[in-house]
Amino acid sequence: MSYDQGIEVRETPPASGPLSFRMKITSDPRLLPVVRSTVAEFAAIWGFEAEQCRKITLAVDEALSNVMRHAYKNRSDREIELNCQANADCLEFSFVDHGESADPARFCSQPLDDASLSGRGTHLIRQIMDEVCYQRQFGRNRLSLRKYLPGAKGKG
Amino acid sequence: MSYDQGIEVRETPPASGPLSFRMKITSDPRLLPVVRSTVAEFAAIWGFEAEQCRKITLAVDEALSNVMRHAYKNRSDREIELNCQANADCLEFSFVDHGESADPARFCSQPLDDASLSGRGTHLIRQIMDEVCYQRQFGRNRLSLRKYLPGAKGKG
Amino acid sequence: MTTATREQTGSTIVDVTGDIDMGTSPGLRKTLLESLKRSPRLVVNMRDVRYVDSSGIASLVEVLKEARNTQKKLILFGLNKAVQEVLQLTRLTRIFEIRETEEEALQA
């Protein structure tokens, strides 16, 4: 019996401050629901309301889908790194891949019109997230998305 | 408009075969619900029924909690690696940490009796999972859990 | 995502369950386009659709176009909040015929 140990454990003060984790996934669309679950819960524990959690999840899913579809041309065996960081005023997600570079001029280049069969992913990302930044560096693509908590200073 | 591109994308054959991803988290209990969401969905997409998904999630949560509590002595800034792999007949989870080594003699060493205030985590893990393996190597701890799909050969 | 198809008084009803995303929307597109070939009215039950992304939306738009091109009808019903939000974000709430219940969809 370890009664004392039990007591000690339960009186540990709760952690506070920023929170982060990283996922390395293969570029396989079957993992999209898994990442969505992860992101939805991460947004929820950080205080976002249900509707915002759903939207943040959608934006992350669209960004990941774009890496799979465009950067990796639907090859499902490549590596994607997803960094998730929760700061006092915002959530940050960054995606790193080693696929083809993107032409940022194509982001949001198609109007959101009834007829089109593609081109909505980047619009959704821009509408939902507060900051979107794409960089090509050292043969890697890095997309960073930031979403401020309601009422946060950085929000513009 | 990129009609052709749209068509091409949607006719990509679905991926099949094993599926895997990795998480690197800090040893912060605030991340436990995030990992639970991840694992519950991973088990669900791999065909486990809802009750089994909940139990697998519980086992993973108990294993992670043990690393935080025992290997890292409740320090919340250490690294834990969680590898998740889905094979044809089973799910595998492995946990790697750089904390204190475990004494396997203590696993399941307390009887499951009404009165005790600790000692249930390892029982839950053993009851739920089909294979449990702990190794200390090169200053790292590695715990591997395996759960077979109902009716899988390896199960026994 | 899974689909099941039923026939009812001149309509084909497709019950869709699960998430519609880049991985599953090709299957949905195929099922809906095939159903549309065999029926003048295609009714899609979205009650158990938990999630839809832009590739799912694109599949639905494509089926709608095909319905219009062939003088057929596409009606969606049972959209939960998540699905409605995506249609709003993509400004597509008005191009689809959307009903709340199966009864309303069958009468539309």
Next chain:
Amino acid sequence: MTTATREQTGSTIVDVTGDIDMGTSPGLRKTLLESLKRSPRLVVNMRDVRYVDSSGIASLVEVLKEARNTQKKLILFGLNKAVQEVLQLTRLTRIFEIRETEEEALQA
């Protein structure tokens, strides 16, 4: 996890919401032990508890022990499947007084 406490005809009812795990069980333990000091009957509403792990179970066992030591009563109600499964796996279904509804818990 969050808790809210109410008083009703000789009982203290604690409504617990969310997940009880290694991170949140210390807070639950503290709340329940304090409530137990102020009341002869502690009723815990678990309806909105989505998840409980072994550290949550240990906290409940500790509160139960304290209740027995002080001739007080601890009653749980509204346990969902997830919570019931954990109690079964840890063979504790019988040591707790468990009721389905709040009414039954208040009458117990």
